[in-house]
Every structure is written in structure tokens, then in C-alpha cells.
Amino acid sequence: MKRVFAYALAATTAAALFMTGCGSSSSTTATTAAAAGSEAAKDAAKETEAAKKGSITIKYSTWASDGEAAYEGMKKFKELVEDGSNGEIVVDLYPSNQAGSTNEQVEQVSMNQLQMMSSGDPGVAELEYLCLPYLFDSLDQYTEFMETDLGKSYIQKSVDERNCKIIDTLPRSPRIISSNIEINSLADMKNLKIRVPERDYYVETFKALGTNPTPMDMGEVYSAMQTGVVDGQENPIETIVSYGFQNVNKYLVMSNHIVKPAFVMINNDFFSSLSEDYQKLILDASAQAREYATEYMETAMEKDRQTCVDAGMIVCEPNLDEFKEATQSVRDTLGVKVWGEEGYAEIKKIAGK
Numbered sequence: 001m002k003r004v005f006a007y008a009l010a011a012t013t014a015a016a017l018f019m020t021g022c023g024s025s026s027s028t029t030a031t032t033a034a035a036a037g038s039e040a041a042k043d044a045a046k047e048t049e050a051a052k053k054g055s056i057t058i059k060y061s062t063w064a065s066d067g068e069a070a071y072e073g074m075k076k077f078k079e080l081v082e083d084g085s086n087g088e089i090v091v092d093l094y095p096s097n098q099a100g101s102t103n104e105q106v107e108q109v110s111m112n113q114l115q116m117m118s119s120g121d122p123g124v125a126e127l128e129y130l131c132l133p134y135l136f137d138s139l140d141q142y143t144e145f146m147e148t149d150l151g152k153s154y155i156q157k158s159v160d161e162r163n164c165k166i167i168d169t170l171p172r173s174p175r176i177i178s179s180n181i182e183i184n185s186l187a188d189m190k191n192l193k194i195r196v197p198e199r200d201y202y203v204e205t206f207k208a209l210g211t212n213p214t215p216m217d218m219g220e221v222y223s224a225m226q227t228g229v230v231d232g233q234e235n236p237i238e239t240i241v242s243y244g245f246q247n248v249n250k251y252l253v254m255s256n257h258i259v260k261p262a263f264v265m266i267n268n269d270f271f272s273s274l275s276e277d278y279q280k281l282i283l284d285a286s287a288q289a290r291e292y293a294t295e296y297m298e299t300a301m302e303k304d305r306q307t308c309v310d311a312g313m314i315v316c317e318p319n320l321d322e323f324k325e326a327t328q329s330v331r332d333t334l335g336v337k338v339w340g341e342e343g344y345a346e347i348k349k350i351a352g353k
Contacts, residue, residue, distance in 0.1 A: 056089045056274075060116040061099035061108075062262070068238045069300060070118055070170040070262045071095050073293025080285035085278065110162045112267045118170050122263035123162050126154040129338045131260035133205040133327040134320075136351050139171050139261050139294070145350050150343060158265070165268045168286035169261035171294045172236045173301050177253035178245045179232030180225065182314070186210065186322040195221050195233035204330045205257060206234075209323065222248060234258075237304045238297075246311035253316045255323060 058081070064071035071093075078091035099105050099114055106123050108114040122128055130136055130145065145151045146166070155166045177183065181192055190210040196202040198215035206213035214230050224230045225248045232249060234257070240246060264286055271279060309315065335344040 054087065054090045056085070056278075058089060058091045058115045059094065059099075059113075060091055060118075061094035061097075061105050061114050062118045063097050063102060063120075064118065064262065065096045065242060067300070068172075068242065069293045069297035070172060072296045073170040073289040074118060076292045077285050077289040080288055081281060084281045084285065089278065089281075106162065106164065106265075109164050109265055109267050112163075112270050114267075115270045116264065116266045118262040118264050120172070120260050120262055122158065122166055122265065123164060124154050124158045124166075125338055126157070126343075127151075127166070127263065129201060129334060130347065131258050132201055132331045132334055133208075133257050134324040135331055135335070135347070135353070136259050137256075139169065139259060141350055142169055142261050145347065148346070148350075150346055159268045163268050164265045165271055166263050166265050167271075167283060168264040168290055170264060170290055171261055171297045173238060173297055174256040175234050175236055175258040175260065176240075177232055177234045177251075177255050177257075178240050178249040178308075178313070179251045179253055180228075180249055181231050182251050183253045183255075183316050184318050186318070186326055188318075192232065193230045195224065195230045201330065201334055202234075202258075204334065205327055208327045208330050209257075210326075218243070221245075225249060237301055237308070241304045241307050246308040246313050250313060251316050252305070252308050252313045253318065255318070256320065257323065257327070 060074060060077070062071060062074060064074070074093055074095075078093060081089050081091050094114075097105075099108060099117075102119050102121050105114060105117045105119065106121070109117050120128075120131075127146075130142060136142060146155065146169075158164050158166050177194065179192065179194075181188065183189060183192075186209065192211045193214050194206050194211045195216045196206050196213045203213045203215065216224060216230070221230070221233050222243060222245065225232065225245070232251075232253075233245065234255070235243075235245075237252075240249075240252075246252075266282070271282070274282070305315070332344075335347070338344075339347060
């Protein structure tokens with residue numbers, strides 16, 4: 001009997017040991033499987049995150065080059081958008097008309113071949129002509145106007161006609177004159193040959209100032225001033241320095257005749273396809289880029305002026321009251337033509353005139 005009991009006890013103990021071993025093995029297998037699953041999930045998450053990196057590309061073009069406030073603002077925009085999207089959006093910049101002429105860039109944005117551009121020509125006359133001579137005297141007035149109902153209607157016009165949405169501006173310094181003739185008064189402008197862009201508001205402005213405005217491609221201006229084909233030209237000071245005109249002109253004339261920003265445009269279909277968070281990111285980054293570029297420009301203008309002085313240029317600061325009076329007819333004629341009487345009156349109110 002004792003022998004039977006011993007056999008039974010041994011069998012029971014062996015069974016218990018066997019069951020314990022199986023339980024331990026199952027637990028270890030389950031733990032290993034869970035760990036593998038967790039690692040696989042982490043790997044999958046990493047792959048998904050990696051796939052998102054650079055999944056959205058913004059090609060952003062401009063006429064401006066390195067060192068100009070507008071392009072420095074674009075570089076800040078790139079930084080803000082790429083950081084804010086954790087790299088999901090990549091911004092490729094194309095300065096110095098690398099993407100073609102202004103008209104070609106606008107066409108590419110309208111077709112979503114480029115997603116964004118900045119340009120002084122927004123493609124809508126009612127916005128472009130805000131730069132009539134001595135109409136606006138600060139870039140803030142452009143922003144103020146674009147937030148009015150009338151301004152918003154012109155922004156919508158750009159969407160309707162060209163599929164381009166104007167979302168902000170970037171700064172440029174006021175347009176001034178570099179010349180080989182000293183200009184201290186309106187009388188000194190008489191019969192000077194001044195190179196201007198081939199737009200009616202430039203041509204008419206310089207006719208009203210008594211000069212012989214001479215439209216010419218920018219690539220020809222340096223040699224034209226060297227050879228006396230023209231007496232001078234007009235541009236923001238950063239452009240004067242960028243093109244090296246301080247090396248062929250004797251005088252820097254602070255005429256400040258036109259205040260004109262670069263308009264920031266984006267393909268409307270592309271913008272609409274983005275999530276609300278990314279739309280907000282782009283709008284916020286554009287506003288921050290404008291503020292950054294404005295601060296940059298204030299410092300850069302002083303440096304550029306000193307560059308001109310160091311090159312031997314003499315700075316002329318004529319009384320601008322007679323310049324403003326001489327161009328009143330240009331503002332009134334083109335203002336009514338572009339906006340109508342009521343629109344022009346609303347714009348003059350913002351301008352404080």
C-alpha cells in the first residue's frame with residue numbers, strides 16, 4: 001500500500017512540475033511576442049514618420065537675391081514652415097528670377113508648377129497701382145488696404161482670374177534715384193534721361209518730374225550710365241547696390257517717389273488642398289517673415305547707404321513737397337482710371353490724403 005501511494009505521489013509531483021514548466025514557457029513566449037510586436041509597431045511608426053518627411057514641397061520663386069530684404073524674408077518663411085511641419089513640408093527657394101521672368105513665374109504659379117512667388121507685380125492692376133507716386137508712404141498702408149472689403153475683393157479677383165491667392169507682402173525700401181547729375185530740386189530734374197521700367201505709372205511719374213523717361217532692360221543699365229546713354233535710373237537702394245550702380249553714379253537722390261512691396265502669392269488649389277493646420281502655418285509664417293524682413297531692411301538700408309557713400313557717392317536730399325505736387329495729376333488720372341472715383345477716394349483716405 002505504501003508503495004502504491006509513493007508511486008501516486010511521484011506521478012502527481014511530476015505532473016505538477018510538467019504543468020509549471022508549460023506555464024513558464026507560455027508566459028515567456030507571450031512576453032517575447034509582445035516585445036516583438038511593440039518593436040514592429042515602433043518600426044512602422046518610424047517608417048510612417050520618415051515617409052511624411054518632405055511629402056509636401058513648396059517651390060517658392062522671386063526676382064530678389066541674397067541680401068535683399070524680400071529674399072531674407074523668404075528664407076525665414078522656409079525655416080518657419082519646415083520647423084513647424086516637422087519636416088513634412090519642404091520649401092525650395094528660387095531667387096534671382098531662376099524660375100524665369102515675372103510673367104513666366106506668375107504663369108507657373110497659376111498652373112501649380114511653382115506653388116508660391118513674391119513679386120512687385122501681383123497680376124491685379126488694382127493692387128499694383130497702389131504704388132502710384134507719393135500715394136502710400138508706408139508698407140503698413142498696403143496691409144491695411146488688403147484687409148478692407150475693397151482690398152479683399154481684389155485678392156479674390158486674383159483667385160478667380162489666375163488661380164493665385166495673395167496672402168501677404170514682403171518689404172522693399174522706397175524707390176530713389178542714382179544719377180550722374182546732382183539733383184537738389186525739381187528744377188534739376190529737367191530733361192534728364194532717367195531709365196525707368198516700362199510701366200505707365202513709372203513713365204508718367206518721370207514725365208511729370210520733367211525728365212525724359214527711358215524704358216530699358218535692367219541688364220543694359222550699367223553700361224548705359226557708363227556711356228552716358230542715360231543720366232541715371234531709379235530703384236530701391238538694395239537694388240542699386242546689388243547691381244553695383246554706386247560704381248558708375250555720382251549722386252544718390254533720396255526722392256522716395258514710390259513705396260512698393262513684393263506681394264506674396266500662392267497657388268489657390270495647392271493652398272486649399274492643405275489641412276487647416278498647414279494653411280494656418282503658412283499664413284502665420286508669411287506674417288512673421290514680413291516682420292522679420294522689415295526689421296532686416298531697416299538695418300540693411302543704412303548699410304547700403306554707407307556702401308554708396310564709401311564708393312564716393314554724394315547723397316542729395318531735396319525738398320519733396322514740389323515732387324509730390326508735380327505728380328498729383330499722375331495720381332489723380334491713373335487713380336480714377338484704375339479704381340473709379342469712389343475706390344480712389346477710399347484709397348486716399350487710407351493714405352491720409
